Amino acid sequence: MDYKYIEQLLERYWQCQTSVQEERILRDFFSQKEVPTHLQRYCALFALEKDEEELHLGADFDRKVLSRIEEPVVKARRNTIHFRLAPFYRAAAIVAVVLCLGLAAQHSFQNDTQKPGVSYNYAGYQDTYSDPQVALDQVSSALKTVSHGLRESGLHNVDSALVDGSNDDKM
Amino acid sequence: MINFRDDVLPLKNRLYRLALRITLDTLDAEDIVQETLVRVWNMREDFEKIDSIEAFSLTICRNLALDHISRKESQNEQLDESYDATPDIASTPLQALLLEDKRSWVMKLFNKLPEKQKSVMQLRDIEGKSYREIAQVLGFTEEQVKVTLFRARQYIRQEFEKIDNYGL
Numbered sequence: 001m002d003y004k005y006i007e008q009l010l011e012r013y014w015q016c017q018t019s020v021q022e023e024r025i026l027r028d029f030f031s032q033k034e035v036p037t038h039l040q041r042y043c044a045l046f047a048l049e050k051d052e053e054e055l056h057l058g059a060d061f062d063r064k065v066l067s068r069i070e071e072p073v074v075k076a077r078r079n080t081i082h083f084r085l086a087p088f089y090r091a092a093a094i095v096a097v098v099l100c101l102g103l104a105a106q107h108s109f110q111n112d113t114q115k116p117g118v119s120y121n122y123a124g125y126q127d128t129y130s131d132p133q134v135a136l137d138q139v140s141s142a143l144k145t146v147s148h149g150l151r152e153s154g155l156h157n158v159d160s161a162l163v164d165g166s167n168d169d170k171m
Numbered sequence: 172m173i174n175f176r177d178d179v180l181p182l183k184n185r186l187y188r189l190a191l192r193i194t195l196d197t198l199d200a201e202d203i204v205q206e207t208l209v210r211v212w213n214m215r216e217d218f219e220k221i222d223s224i225e226a227f228s229l230t231i232c233r234n235l236a237l238d239h240i241s242r243k244e245s246q247n248e249q250l251d252e253s254y255d256a257t258p259d260i261a262s263t264p265l266q267a268l269l270l271e272d273k274r275s276w277v278m279k280l281f282n283k284l285p286e287k288q289k290s291v292m293q294l295r296d297i298e299g300k301s302y303r304e305i306a307q308v309l310g311f312t313e314e315q316v317k318v319t320l321f322r323a324r325q326y327i328r329q330e331f332e333k334i335d336n337y338g339l
Binding site for chain 2: 013016020023024041043047049051052055056057061062065068069
């Protein structure tokens, strides 16, 4: 059998002039059972590809890689606008309480110092007028005014009562 | 629309083989692939802008693997293109063949290549990528890819010829 073609291909292989397809032909040739003796020593070289096929990574490797790239997914929780603003609400409530307390305190201090309220300590009263006659005139005038006012309102009430009573009679 | 589970995760074995080729350590390679996939996932917003998600992932994987070995080798001898990698599998290839199975001998030759040659050969001879795709992954020009692959293959060829010279 003539192996000239193979020998030529082999020579071109050493010179890096073979194509991928021609190198495939060489590999197929050298993987045969019957290779001429003078070419047999190259069988090992062209069997490299087959030897390498045995080198592979298993399913366990896939699991390792996938566990590294597929990190646990964190489920997104939908937060309402009220939920998100809750801290602000709390802060606003605290500020409001503090302001109210502050204002109340300020108000009470001001009243104590500037506008003393009605004092019910009669012993502490002082005379308004130095002349008793003037005081009596003032009190009389005041009482007259009150009396006049009461009378006015009393008459008005009697009149209205009478009017109401006449209406009842009519009914 | 690129889907992580359907389009990115199935690349794990290719990424693993590339990382393993560079680091030569199965546990380190697995960690690197894991980190690569997590990084690709973190960039999922930009998936639409990425021309090839496979090339993109392979690039990240290679960079992480390179970072890893540079950290590991920081106290040791530097390995780069100019470094004349001499396999220490045995004093002669003949002894090597006596000691080891042919396949593992080839594998050791492969692993002894400088990183760039190793990565290019991995992507070409194992993953069957075109020069254009390899250039995209490594950030090289197609010409650079070809030159790097040529050096790698020449080195392997020379090692095979050494066996011939020993009469095998």
